[in-house]
Amino acid sequence: MDRLxxxxxxxxxxxxxxxxxxxxxxxxxxxxxxxxxxxxxxxxFRVLRSxxxxxxxxxxxxxxxxxxxxxxxxxxxxxxxxxxxxxxxLRHLPFSLAELLAIRIVSLLITPYSWIVVVASLAICYPxxxxxxxxxxxxxxxxxxxxxxxxxxxxxxxxDVSAWRKLxxxxxxxxxxxxxxxxxxxxxxxxxxxxxxPSNLVADASIGKNQLLxxxxxxxxxxxxxxxLWWSFRQSLANAQEVRSRRRMDSLLFDLPGAAGGFAAKDxxxxxxxxxxxxGVLATALGCxxxxxxxxxxxxxxxxxxxxxxxxxxxLAFNSFGLDTRSGLNRYALLPATGATILRGKNLAYxxxxxxxxxxxxxxxxxxxxxxxxxxxxxxxxxxxxxxxALGNWMSIALPTKMEFFRLAPVxxxxxxxxxxxxxxxxxxxxxxxxxxxTPERMIWLxxxxxxxxxxxxxxxxxxxxxxxxxxxxxIVGSIS
Amino acid sequence: xxxxETHNLSKTFGGLVAVRDLELQIPKGTLFGFLGPNGSGKSxxxxxLTGILTPTDGEVFIGGRSVINSPIEVKKRxxxxxxxxxxxxxxxxxxxxxxxxPVYGLSRKExxxxxxxxxxxxxxxxxxxxxxDGASSGMRKKCSLAMALIHNPEVLFLDEPFEGIDPVSSxxxxxxxxxxxxxxxxxxxxxxxxxxxxxxxxxxAIIVAGxxxxxQTTEETxxxxxTLEDHFFKHVVRNKAEELEWIG
Numbered sequence: 001m002d003r004l005x006x007x008x009x010x011x012x013x014x015x016x017x018x019x020x021x022x023x024x025x026x027x028x029x030x031x032x033x034x035x036x037x038x039x040x041x042x043x044x045f046r047v048l049r050s051x052x053x054x055x056x057x058x059x060x061x062x063x064x065x066x067x068x069x070x071x072x073x074x075x076x077x078x079x080x081x082x083x084x085x086x087x088x089x090l091r092h093l094p095f096s097l098a099e100l101l102a103i104r105i106v107s108l109l110i111t112p113y114s115w116i117v118v119v120a121s122l123a124i125c126y127p128x129x130x131x132x133x134x135x136x137x138x139x140x141x142x143x144x145x146x147x148x149x150x151x152x153x154x155x156x157x158x159x160d161v162s163a164w165r166k167l168x169x170x171x172x173x174x175x176x177x178x179x180x181x182x183x184x185x186x187x188x189x190x191x192x193x194x195x196x197x198p199s200n201l202v203a204d205a206s207i208g209k210n211q212l213l214x215x216x217x218x219x220x221x222x223x224x225x226x227x228x229l230w231w232s233f234r235q236s237l238a239n240a241q242e243v244r245s246r247r248r249m250d251s252l253l254f255d256l257p258g259a260a261g262g263f264a265a266k267d268x269x270x271x272x273x274x275x276x277x278x279x280g281v282l283a284t285a286l287g288c289x290x291x292x293x294x295x296x297x298x299x300x301x302x303x304x305x306x307x308x309x310x311x312x313x314x315x316l317a318f319n320s321f322g323l324d325t326r327s328g329l330n331r332y333a334l335l336p337a338t339g340a341t342i343l344r345g346k347n348l349a350y351x352x353x354x355x356x357x358x359x360x361x362x363x364x365x366x367x368x369x370x371x372x373x374x375x376x377x378x379x380x381x382x383x384x385x386x387x388x389x390a391l392g393n394w395m396s397i398a399l400p401t402k403m404e405f406f407r408l409a410p411v412x413x414x415x416x417x418x419x420x421x422x423x424x425x426x427x428x429x430x431x432x433x434x435x436x437x438x439t440p441e442r443m444i445w446l447x448x449x450x451x452x453x454x455x456x457x458x459x460x461x462x463x464x465x466x467x468x469x470x471x472x473x474x475x476i477v478g479s480i481s
Numbered sequence: 482x483x484x485x486e487t488h489n490l491s492k493t494f495g496g497l498v499a500v501r502d503l504e505l506q507i508p509k510g511t512l513f514g515f516l517g518p519n520g521s522g523k524s525x526x527x528x529x530l531t532g533i534l535t536p537t538d539g540e541v542f543i544g545g546r547s548v549i550n551s552p553i554e555v556k557k558r559x560x561x562x563x564x565x566x567x568x569x570x571x572x573x574x575x576x577x578x579x580x581x582x583p584v585y586g587l588s589r590k591e592x593x594x595x596x597x598x599x600x601x602x603x604x605x606x607x608x609x610x611x612x613x614d615g616a617s618s619g620m621r622k623k624c625s626l627a628m629a630l631i632h633n634p635e636v637l638f639l640d641e642p643f644e645g646i647d648p649v650s651s652x653x654x655x656x657x658x659x660x661x662x663x664x665x666x667x668x669x670x671x672x673x674x675x676x677x678x679x680x681x682x683x684x685x686a687i688i689v690a691g692x693x694x695x696x697q698t699t700e701e702t703x704x705x706x707x708t709l710e711d712h713f714f715k716h717v718v719r720n721k722a723e724e725l726e727w728i729g
Contacts, residue, residue: 262580262581330565331567331568
């Protein structure tokens with residue numbers, strides 16, 4: 001036990017040292033992030049009060065939503081938090097698998113984000129205590145939180161294994177298709193199934209319904225969750241020792257001409273390992289579903305989906321050096337390539353990845369709404385890409401932050417700049433939607449004008465950013481190391 | 482004709498002087514050894530010579546061009562095997578070569594031809610589709626070496642090229658370096674393997690605590706009746722193992 005505490009203490013020290021080394025606790029605008037977090041928590045506690053009133057009146061809808069939010073938070077927490085000292089490194093020390101797993105679980109709770117999730121999760125007991133059977137409800141809620149935590153960790157571990165990543169993605173797609181089918185054709189059947197979801201079981205138990213079923217189900221889910229966690233942890237550690245090889249697929253991108261082509265191929269490989277772009281895949285699927293099934297599709301809806309897809313890819317544009325390493329950045333410095341060439345390689349990779357997702361919507365828009373509508377959407381893509389990449393190249397150099405493969409990525413090292421980037425980057429899309437509703441007859445020419453302005457902005461911004469990259473390379477190395 | 486030339490080259494990190502007033506004049510076609518203990522400033526010097534690190538003071542010229550003023554032009558003419566190998570974890574050995582070839586202006590076909598020949602020569606052909614994060618340290622080093630060679634550089638900088646390399650590849654690398662210097666390529670290498678250095682380099686310098694303490698040709702050293710190792714330890718202090726009384 002002492003050894004575990006010792007290691008966790010060092011992990012704690014390693015995590016906070018980055019602030020001490022920078023001699024700035026407000027690094028990356030942590031102060032503003034903290035204020036925003038406090039405001040969100042304040043709002044959350046007010047909602048909890050409303051939930052307790054609802055529960056006293058026998059309504060569980062709000063509590064169910066809050067519990068679903070808690071589950072989502074625990075599922076995403078292991079995907080965004082980063083343990084300071086790698087478990088791969090600890091494998092060389094005399095620790096058993098159980099000890100390593102204990103270190104993994106405790107290290108999840110080192111970051112301030114995790115404290116917020118823990119506090120918010122435990123606070124759900126407040127409204128539950130106002131139900132008809134508080135003790136049963138609180139017990140079930142604690143079981144629910146434990147289950148959420150173990151499930152989140154198990155999924156994070158499985159994402160480290162190539163075969164499991166593919167399988168999980170397949171299962172996610174199947175679940176989405178099944179949910180869309182059931183909701184569309186058999187809404188009452190969906191409601192029946194939803195009754196047995198863990199969050200609904202907890203909410204029902206709080207008003208005295210199906211308490212034994214809830215306790216039994218959640219205990220079973222916890223046992224399964226721990227078993228899955230143990231097994232997935234072993235898998236992820238074993239996977240770290242595998243020698244991987246590759247002979248096909250995105251290697252074809254190495255055929256792209258020019259110096260930027262090779263960089264683009266490399267960055268495409270990196271970018272597609274992040275989880276964020278897969279939200280874009282879901283948005284594309286929804287957009288296509290709408291365009292195919294709607295009797296009279298609106299011209300505005302494809303534009304909205306374009307903005308959503310660009311937002312889901314924001315980390316790739318705003319933090320394009322986040323997946324690079326000190327070694328990789330040194331290679332950039334050794335090669336006779338300008339900063340602008342390196343940035344264009346990254347931008348090309350970004351456009352290939354996002355283009356694959358945008359293409360079906362553009363084609364379907366042209367098919368359902370006419371060629372001019374398709375052209376407007378295409379020009380909107382050019383405008384959004386120009387704006388996002390012009391801002392993104394500047395932010396990638398000014399505010400880089402470390403990203404990890406197969407995890408959700410931080411958009412940038414600073415919250416205010418991230419929000420500003422999202423607002424400004426999406427502005428051409430919002431402007432397109434506004435113009436679609438006010439002056440639809442002149443849309444093509446206005447879109448062309450907007451896209452020309454954005455592409456010109458991108459061109460000059462990238463030249464400047466390239467020069468800045470050459471000067472700031474060492475700073476970026478420090479930020480992502 | 483001088484290929485590598487430095488004047489008063491210095492680098493300080495905060496208060497720490499890593500390299501002080503370094504003067505180097507290395508003629509074209511020389512195989513030059515740069516020796517010194519760990520932390521003496523060898524890798525810092527290589528980084529400054531290859532344009533990775535900006536000197537605090539002084540100048541560097543490669544083939545008459547300033548590294549500080551014309552970094553891209555200089556980088557086109559040099560090949561570098563850096564200390565950290567500068568590889569991308571999620572690319573295979575083969576993809577690394579495909580990526581850098583066009584950056585040096587090689588066509589895809591020429592890149593593939595040269596990459597294949599280099600990988601066969603360095604005994605990497607069978608494992609060319611291995612990701613470098615799963616490759617052994619020797620394979621990673623040979624991959625980085627192949628990247629340094631693919632564009633046929635005029636000057637080659639090698640930081641510890643023989644460390645972690647198997648004997649066959651090590652011999653192949655030595656042969657290749659001798660062949661290249663015979664054809665007029667200048668090679669600047671750092672190494673701790675003094676026996677190997679003694680056999681292949683024509684001249685060398687020893688750096689200790691950021692300053693050059695000795696610089697001469699190998700012939701001068703050997704004709705004086707001492708080995709390179711003897712000469713090295715005249716300038717570098719060694720600690721005694723007996724001081725670790727608790728061991729054994």
